[in-house]
Structure formats: structure tokens, C-alpha cells
Amino acid sequence: MIKLPPLPYAYEALEPTVSATTMRTHHDKHHAKYVDVTNQLAAEKGLEGRSLEEIIAEAESRGERKLFNNAAQSWNHAFFWTCMTPDRRDPSGELLRLAQEAFGGLDELRARFVQVGADHFASGWVWLALDGGRLAVVDTHDGGTLAHQAQTPLLVCDVWEHAYYLDYKQDRKTFLERWFDTVANWQFAETQLAAAQGGGEAWRFERAA
Ligand SMILES: [Fe+2]
Structure with missing residues (x-):
């Protein structure tokens, strides 16, 4: 069984960027719902008791699309909650250096992140990842995830x-701009970056007994 992780802050903590509603x-x-369906399907497929990361990898290798989508969405959302904070501070140090190297600076990284997210067709995710030692902005479709990829997700x-329709209607671009400017959790991104460079453990979905 996997468990729905609680939010790491109050429902209203990210207002006005993201409403409590x-x-x-x-x-x-x-x-x-993603967690419930994952548990139901994982049990049916003989994968109960496995970590969520293992379920994702196994579902993909077996071509079990419904299980993969729900398991990956369970992982992506848990990671996403951690990628937001009511106590935002600017990125610094190694992350800033890599942003300079890959994009020319933090403003350019922001522009790229917002553009990729705003241009993404239909449902999905926009990621900041470390890919071969270099920062990259990538998007994944539907339940697509970096949970089991060579790239290390930072944000x-x-x-x-x-994610935004109740607050921004169709204006995904404004949502992304405000998200980047006000709630993106750079301290977490720096922890992920350090882990990718050999300094500690990368984030994992907490395994429930
Ligand atoms: Fe979502």
C-alpha cells in the first residue's frame, strides 16, 4: 500500500498564487484518487508491498498503462507539493551557477520554464532537471514522470x-509566472541538486508499510 502524503503546509499557505480551494x-x-487507483491496480497485478518507484518502473516495463499513469501521477503530485513553499527564497550557489551555464541566468531559466509550460499541449508537467550534469527544462505528457529516469528532477x-483553472481560468502562462516567482521551492531544488552530485539522498515517495 502507498499512502496519500499530507501537504507539507496548510491548504491556504500558498495563497494568493494557489488558492486553498x-x-x-x-x-x-x-x-x-490516483493513490487509490494505484493501490487497487497494484494489488491486482501482484505488486502490493512494493515501493511506488518500483511500481512505476514495473508498470512501464509490463506495458500496464493505467497502473503506470496512476502510479506516476501519485509520485508526481507528492513531488510537486514539495516543490512549493510559502517561505520562498532565491536560488543560490551551485544551482545559480548551473542556471548561468545552461540558460545565461535565472531570468532566462524562468523564461524557458514558463514558455515550455505554457506551450505544452494538453495535460502534463514542466520540470527543471539535471541531465548529464547540465540543467534542462523538459515537459512530460499526462502521467509522464522523471521518477525513474536518468535525469534528476529538481522542480x-x-x-x-x-492545477490552475479555478484560479486562473485558461491563463496557464500567468499561473506559471506567479508560481515561479512566489512559491517555487529553491531550497528543495538545491537539495535535489546536491543529491544528484553525490551529496545525500534524492527525494523518494515515502514508502508506507
Ligand atoms: Fe495535478
Whole structure:
């Protein structure tokens, strides 16, 4: 069994960028449903008791699309909650150096992140990742995930409509700009970066007994 992880802050903590109404629906309904379906299908496929990362990899190798999508969405959302904070501070140090190297600076990284997210067709995710020692902005479709890829995810923003429609209607670009400027958790991104460079453990979905 995997468990729906609690939000690491109050529902209203990210207002006005993300409303409490959006957070309640997103976490308590959407994320909860992905977790429920993952547990149901994992049990049917003989994968109960496995870590979520193992379930994702196994579902993909077996071509079990419904299980893969729900398991990956369970992982992506848990990672996404951690990628936001009410106590934002600017990135610094190695992360800033890599942003300079890959994009020319933090403003350029922001522009790229917002553009990739805004241009993404239909549902998916926009990620900041470390790919071969270099920062990259990549998008994945639907339940696509970096959970089991060679790239290390540093940050992700959900660009499914359920992430922003109640607050921004169709204006995904403004959502992404405000998200990047006000709630992106750079301290977490720096922890992920350090882990990718051999300094500690990368984030994992907490395994439930
Ligand atoms: Fe979502």
C-alpha cells in the first residue's frame, strides 16, 4: 500500500498564487484518487508491498498503462507539493551557477520554464532537471514522470488544468509566472541538486508499510 502524503503546509499557505480551494481539490480529490487507483491496480497485478518507484518502473516495463499513469501521477503530485513553499527564497550557489551555464541566468531559466509550460499541449508537467550534469527544462505528457529516469528532477509544476483553472481560468502562462516567482521551492531544488552530485539522498515517495 502507498499512502496519500499530507501537504507539507496548510491548504491556504500558498495563497494568493494557489488558492486553498485549488489545493483542497487537487490534493484531497485528484491526488487521493490516483493513490487509490494505484493501490487497487497494484494489488491486482501482484505488486502490493512494493515501493511506488518500483511500481512505476514495473508498470512501464509490463506495458500496464493505467497502473503506470496512476502510479506516476501519485509520485508526481507528492513531488510537486514539495516543490512549493510559502517561505520562498532565491536560488543560490551551485544551482545559480548551473542556471548561468545552461540558460545565461535565472531570468532566462524562468523564461524557458514558463514558455515550455505554457506551450505544452494538453495535460502534463514542466520540470527543471539535471541531465548529464547540465540543467534542462523538459515537459512530460499526462502521467509522464522523471521518477525513474536518468535525469534528476529538481522542480516540477503541474500544468494539468486542475492545477490552475479555478484560479486562473485558461491563463496557464500567468499561473506559471506567479508560481515561479512566489512559491517555487529553491531550497528543495538545491537539495535535489546536491543529491544528484553525490551529496545525500534524492527525494523518494515515502514508502508506507
Ligand atoms: Fe495535478
